[in-house]
Amino acid sequence: MSSYYLRFVGADTLPKSLSKREVEECFGLSIEDIQELRPPRFRGTARLGAAVQLVMLRATGRHPDAFSGLPSVLLRYLTSALGMHATDIASVTSLYKDKDTRYEHQLWARERVGFAVVDDTTKPLLADALGEFSASAVSVDDLIQQSEHWLFDRRLVLPGDRTLRDMARTAFAEQENAAIAAVRTCAPPKQVLAALSHAFSKRSGPGGHTVLEWLRTPPGKHGQLTLSEVTKKIECL
Incomplete structure (x- = not known):
């Protein structure tokens, strides 16, 4: 999959600075696409509407x-590409007079x-995938991003953000609860308290x-100082 595609998968807005190269590589119409978009199947602005649906x-x-937008x-x-006049249309909604079209x-x-x-058959598969991803995800947003690529790779239309977010929250919470249960089962209470006390203690310095x-502070740019800082964090953990 092109790195250009990965930039747009799951995004709810497209950058206004979208370059001509990105348009041609990610949203381009093939000769076969243009043939399919010709009359009598599509006429007038319906050709542009269908083209937008396809490339997006x-x-x-x-x-x-x-x-x-x-x-x-x-x-x-x-x-x-369609041989039409330039338009000032800014949204898909303005291309359609009715929802059926x-x-x-x-x-x-x-x-x-x-x-x-995503239907009743594929939704359980998505839930299972979220359960697997939650083992390594660092946040709900990270989990959502992984699920979006999983859906895209399987040629499934990405559901709305609320649907994915609710499923991701459930999977993330289940993973956190499992981790807490494992700690309580395997680690002596004194060690747990000592670890918590250390985690919330103040560090020396400004x-x-x-x-x-x-x-929790993300690493900085690649370099000797960043490597040293990450090594200290690993040692602390």
Whole structure:
């Protein structure tokens, strides 16, 4: 998968600074796509609407109505590729007069690129994957990002943020509870108390941060000082 695609998968907005190269590599229309978008199947602005549905789903794993706006450079590229006049349309909503047409275009785009929606069959698989990812995820947001790539790799349309976030929170909480249970089972109470006391103790030096806050601070740029700091954190743990 292109690194360009990875930049857009799961995003709820596209950068206004989207470059021409990124548009061509990630959102480009093939000759076969343009053939499919010609009349009599699609006419007028419906051609542009269907084209937006197609390229956005293929590049991001989401239908375009999940985004707050469309970059002008993308619209210029699509209208030019379709042989249409430039348009000032800024959103997908303004391309459609009724929801039925938009739904038909979404269905066509999914069939065209081989995507499917998450249903009763695939949702349990997603829940299992989240359970596995939660063992190494550092946060709910990290877990959501991993699940988005898992969905994209399996050609599944990314659900709304609330759906994924609720599932990720559940999986993350279950992993945390399992970890707590393991500690309580395997570690003597005195060692647990000693570890907690150390984690919340103040570190020497400016700032007055606790050991736990220090451990949670992300590493800086690559270099000797960063390597030394990370080594100290490993030793502390």
